[in-house]
Amino acid sequence: MGRYYPHLSLEERRKIDKWREARMPVPEIADRLGRAPSTIYRELKRNFYSDEELPNLNGYYALTAQAMSEKRRAIHRKMIVHPELKVAIEDRLKAGWSPEQIAGRMRLERHPIRVSHETIYRFAYSKDGRDKQFYRHLPEHRRRRRPRGYRRHNRTHIFDVQSLSHRPERIAERSEFGHWECDLMMFRKEHGKVNVTSLVERASRYAVVMRNEDRQSKPIIESLIQGLSPLPADSRKSITFDRGTEFSAWKHLKAGIGADAWFCDPQAPYQRGTVENTNNRLRKYLTRSTKPTALTNRYLRSICHRLNATPRKCLGYYTPAEVFETKLMEIQHRSE
The missing domain is CATH 3.30.420.10 (Ribonuclease H-like superfamily/Ribonuclease H)
Structure with missing residues (x-):
């Protein structure tokens, strides 16, 4: 079983902010947090605050980093942020469309707000989606995601045909x-x-x-x-x-x-x-x-x-x- 890598918490970001201010090397920060150095490097790169008008304010700030991270993660919660989008997707699912078909048609029709099929699946199997039993609208109606099986055939066969x-x-x-x-x-x-x-x-x-x-x-x-x-x-x-x-x-x-x-x-x-x-x-x-x-x-x-x-x-x-x-x-x- 693969290892689980949770997102950095606000408390961890506060420590990174403090230790970076003290010019502590990234490998040491990673060691103290029990994280991979690549995680810290990626955090500093993705959540670095930059101001073109006031460059002296550029740097890593814990609260700003937390806000930037939450904003990115909200992209995957479009169906909560935009309830009208969730209703439209639900209507399509009830009409027999699959998540992949819904997402693809949105791209074809150039909708201003779009989602990927994976976003729809993630919402269906998230806590919010499960509370609403959203999975019932999916093609397979499964409570959990799993690989599809296959159907076995047991029949008498005919011969003398064009193969x-x-x-x-x-x-x-x-x-x-x-x-x-x-x-x-x-x-x-x-x-x-x-x-x-x-x-x-x-x-x-x-x-x-x-x-x-x-x-x-x-x-x-x-x-x-x-x-x-x-x-x-x-x-x-x-x-x-x-x-x-x-x-x-x-x-x-x-x-x-x-x-x-x-x-x-x-x-x-x-x-x-x-x-x-x-x-x-x-x-x-x-x-x-x-x-x-x-x-x-x-x-x-x-x-x-x-x-x-x-x-x-x-x-x-x-x-x-x-x-x-x-x-x-x-x-x-x-x-x-």
Whole structure:
């Protein structure tokens, strides 16, 4: 476990002030305070008072140093100093935005008062944030910060498919629009066989969600065909699946909308990282305890609208909807 280095106190700064006045060497000051010499050097440099009009007043003063230090630390407490900023951030979190998306969008829109995503997390897990249970608004709703785990897949697999290893590089690099990733989201068994297809375009991260009555492959693939057919052909070139049996009717895609099907390796969901990430976001609204009666088309469309209207770091903090619409317009202009 690493050592803990607390900030210098006012009492320590008073001692530094007195000993510097007596011209005591920095190493000796550090030794007396039980601090590293670098800490004292850094303190003298950062909190040195300088007055251009009255240079004879330049020097290190304990009270001034304490005030300068507290002012710098207040930068990380913007959400307390500016309550209206905290309210705006809280509203965005409630709308499903992550701290990183909020901070990135602030930079993109050039807000006069901005915060980093780390500042938001620090506030959420600070004493003030915990008192207000601010962590409940974070994407993971965790009481403590911890690394994310991963989901294990235990399924029967299909074979005789186009392996991801043969997929063109332009798709893997997201340099071409119109390539999607697909997965199923399941719910508790006592709620029946109803599930949801999650579909994400790789370049824009634009998400589409559709309800299925069961896991039979042909109806699921037909639903995909029906959902994507209104789009231009150049915006639905391929779909990447895992090897679950619910996608065994994949050959109908080519005949239905002319889209190729690619399959990741067994037990390798990370090869479809885009849809896996989207599923994590969707789980905020579609928990495993969700009842099928709640999965109306109107409700699913409202969830998609929220996801697609949320800025993404990988898109330069533009939203998936903004990027998706731009790509569709480019296709339209090319066809004219």
